[in-house]
Amino acid sequence: MLSKEQNELVTSSGAGTPGGQLLRRYWQPVALVEELSDARPLLPVRLMGEDLLLFRDESGAYGLTNRHCPHRGADLKYGRLEDGGLRCPFHGWLFDVNGACLQQPAEPRDSNFHTKVHLKSYPCREINGVVFAYMGPGEAPAMPAFDCFVAPGSHTFAFKGFVDCNWLQLLEVGIDPSHASFLHRFFDDQDPAENYGRQFQFQTEETGIPITKVLRDFDCPEIEFEETEYGLRIFTLRRLNDAEMHVRVTNMFYPNAAVIPMSNDMMLTQWHVPISDTQSWWYAIFTSFEGEVDKELMRRDRLALYTVPDYKPRKNKANNYGFDADEQRQRTYTGMGEDINVHDQWAVESLGPIQDRTQEHLGTADKAIIANRRMLIKAIDDAAAGIDPIMTVSKTNAADFMGPVAIDTVASVENWRDEWLGHAAKRRAGSSWAPGVKLKTGADGE
Numbered sequence: 001m002l003s004k005e006q007n008e009l010v011t012s013s014g015a016g017t018p019g020g021q022l023l024r025r026y027w028q029p030v031a032l033v034e035e036l037s038d039a040r041p042l043l044p045v046r047l048m049g050e051d052l053l054l055f056r057d058e059s060g061a062y063g064l065t066n067r068h069c070p071h072r073g074a075d076l077k078y079g080r081l082e083d084g085g086l087r088c089p090f091h092g093w094l095f096d097v098n099g100a101c102l103q104q105p106a107e108p109r110d111s112n113f114h115t116k117v118h119l120k121s122y123p124c125r126e127i128n129g130v131v132f133a134y135m136g137p138g139e140a141p142a143m144p145a146f147d148c149f150v151a152p153g154s155h156t157f158a159f160k161g162f163v164d165c166n167w168l169q170l171l172e173v174g175i176d177p178s179h180a181s182f183l184h185r186f187f188d189d190q191d192p193a194e195n196y197g198r199q200f201q202f203q204t205e206e207t208g209i210p211i212t213k214v215l216r217d218f219d220c221p222e223i224e225f226e227e228t229e230y231g232l233r234i235f236t237l238r239r240l241n242d243a244e245m246h247v248r249v250t251n252m253f254y255p256n257a258a259v260i261p262m263s264n265d266m267m268l269t270q271w272h273v274p275i276s277d278t279q280s281w282w283y284a285i286f287t288s289f290e291g292e293v294d295k296e297l298m299r300r301d302r303l304a305l306y307t308v309p310d311y312k313p314r315k316n317k318a319n320n321y322g323f324d325a326d327e328q329r330q331r332t333y334t335g336m337g338e339d340i341n342v343h344d345q346w347a348v349e350s351l352g353p354i355q356d357r358t359q360e361h362l363g364t365a366d367k368a369i370i371a372n373r374r375m376l377i378k379a380i381d382d383a384a385a386g387i388d389p390i391m392t393v394s395k396t397n398a399a400d401f402m403g404p405v406a407i408d409t410v411a412s413v414e415n416w417r418d419e420w421l422g423h424a425a426k427r428r429a430g431s432s433w434a435p436g437v438k439l440k441t442g443a444d445g446e
């Protein structure tokens with residue numbers, strides 16, 4: 001449970017709020033590359049309460065700028081992409097991706113007025129299908145060397161989806177391992193071979209047991225976590241028998257992302273990005289360790305669930321998430337079909353636009369959520385006090401932020417703590433691109 005003030009602190013994302021200032025200390029996803037057409041690569045975006053414009057110039061460089069022209073305030077959404085930048089159609093002022101004003105055609109030839117006017121702009125970079133921007137103070141931080149960033153483009157696929165609630169609700173469902181045994185319960189296990197690229201349709205390599213069966217049969221996992229240099233590593237432990245422990249390792253990295261195992265070969269990195277305090281995007285980079293990703297198939301599967309260009313889920317609050325009471329009685333736990341994104345969508349949106357955390361009752365199974373809130377409040381306080389918050393990445397330490405390792409595996413009951421990382425290392429050793437796992441774990445670096 002949080003106080004009203006704490007809840008406001010951790011859920012606010014506006015430019016002038018302490019929560020918003022923390023979120024702005026990190027690179028944040030702004031758009032999928034596929035959202036920018038080749039003919040006119042310009043897209044209005046709303047991010048953390050700011051109305052902005054993303055565009056790509058003729059050289060391929062991205063700019064994320066204020067939406068309105070600094071001359072007299074015209075809407076640059078209708079701007080012309082030409083002459084090395086974005087030109088306002090009202091009086092022809094031309095801006096480059098950095099916001100510099102290159103031309104003011106109606107001003108006297110010898111005027112230097114254009115050097116005094118700037119369009120506010122944020123640095124951007126494109127990685128594996130996603131455009132990221134840095135909207136914070138000072139120089140932009142370095143990018144961490146996480147798997148989703150270092151993997152070749154051929155081994156990744158990116159997508160996004162709209163969620164009608166505050167970003168922290170999405171993050172907290174990702175660090176809440178016990179919900180998977182209920183919300184995502186499958187009464188029948190499907191053949192993983194027929195469900196390429198879908199979540200929870202895989203089996204543990206060591207035993208061949210489908211993950212859906214593990215989740216269903218062992219619904220009271222033990223949860224452990226450790227604080228790391230990037231955030232939290234969470235262990236979800238299910239004791240299969242006297243000798244074997246099912247170990248699921250998931251991660252959250254600061255301040256708004258999670259890394260989870262998705263299939264035997266794939267993992268998922270997901271950011272939860274505020275559009276405003278009451279609406280969000282999830283952005284995902286699916287990353288394959290072995291083969292190239294079948295992007296066409298993965299995209300087709302997601303277009304069956306989401307509409308474009310608004311990336312809204314076809315099953316949503318307006319149609320009761322497809323709820324069917326007969327289905328709930330006979331076939332699925334939620335009565336909302338078999339796509340786990342729909343289940344999560346319902347779960348997070350049903351908490352309200354901004355969950356009232358003064359009215360909840362957290363138990364032992366919520367320990368990672370509780371730990372994260374404590375760390376989040378500290379990070380917000382640090383940023384406000386001028387101290388570098390957790391996971392501040394610089395050129396000198398970027399290579400230390402590797403992985404993070406996410407895996408579903410079976411280890412021995414006695415030695416799972418030592419064994420899980422070895423299992424992860426073995427799987428990664430077969431990859432053409434994945435770096436070896438980092439052996440340092442936990443805040444003490446053991």
Ligand code: FES
Pocket residue numbers: 069070071072073074088089090091092093
């Ligand atoms: S309002 Fe944009 S050039 Fe005048």
Ligand SMILES: [Fe+2]
Pocket residue numbers: 173179180183184340344
């Ligand atoms: Fe979930």
